[in-house]
Amino acid sequence: MGIGKVSSLAVASLAKVNSLVKLSVNKINAVAASFAAAFTDDNAVAKSISTGTAEAVYISDSDGSYTYDHNDACTVSFWVKVGWSTALNTSIHLFSSTDVGAASAWNDLYRIYYTEQNNRLNVQWGHSGSGRKQQFWYFHDSSGMSTAYNAAGLGTSYWSATNRGNTGDDDYTLITITRGTSNSAAPANLKLYWNATDCGTGYYASGGGSGTPSMGNNDKQIFLGSTSWAANYNKSGDSTATKFNGVTIWDKVLSSAEVTELYNSGEPMNVEDHSAYSDCAGWWNFESDGSNEIDGGPDFDQINGSSTVEAK
């Protein structure tokens, strides 16, 4: 075989290899694009207004993958579509966490709850009645708490299914609480965002509560839409089920810009694309069940009774 023949064969082989590589790259790109396009957000979890374990939505962590204490920086965020009425006249628990099997609230409690009777969104953590921190914002006073008033957009009426205030897509509101490391509910350490808007200083200028919380790192149970202790698992609202979507927990204080990014102009995002994703400890999107979108993290494996994953 002459050199010319060898050269032409080599050129032909290289061209073949190139075309195969190109095909493979195109194929890889196509597969990657299909994964990127796989994020959907059609569903949410609806917490039944019926109460008790048999109706609860929760994680019962048993492997230590979700723990925190009183001075761990963290952010909790979730989309919520309010289902309660103006006649609720009591509290509804949106996010509540205690030690696994907690008999009382004071087993390393962290909770975010709304008291309909006075239109307050409350945050509280602690280990006892004399070791707790708390803060609240109210939304119906344009002069006394104007920042929260403007952020929520509820006007002078209270938060309910007939008055959801400022919402993103599909009547959902993104509620985000960021907490720093100082074991204080003072505004410098604790912030509330309604959608992407900082609600400003809470009621207690120096933080509310009593004593100094001292929480452990036992396995935690997290409940959506009810209390997380004893046998009642109540305070789930009235009228219609309240829906939750895009629940995330972060190992840091999200900045205002990062909350804005998470709000994503009102549309729940693929959190993998968030700039702080490496600090995301848990993400539950409730597309088909309560699976954690982060590998190895605990699932909302208990979605019980009339509580269901359903269309947003």
Add this chain to the structure above:
Amino acid sequence: MNYYIVTEEIFDTLTKENISFMHKSIDKTKRLIVTIDTVNDRVRKFNNINTCSNYTFTNHSDWVGDGSGIETWELEDTEYIPEIDD
């Protein structure tokens, strides 16, 4: 602490700064209160926080809209603030 149910009219005469908890009945005619003061003109007096809470569970339709009641932690933690709670 003292635990009472009072009418709206009597509530208006009380010293608000001494009240640590206030919850209106569903029909808005009565108030369940926790106060350091002694109130003689009342609808009902409770011996302690537990009997007060239990009463609201038994009579929940008068006090809450979700079929539960007012729990003891709510009586302790939901601070009444006269300036913002009407």
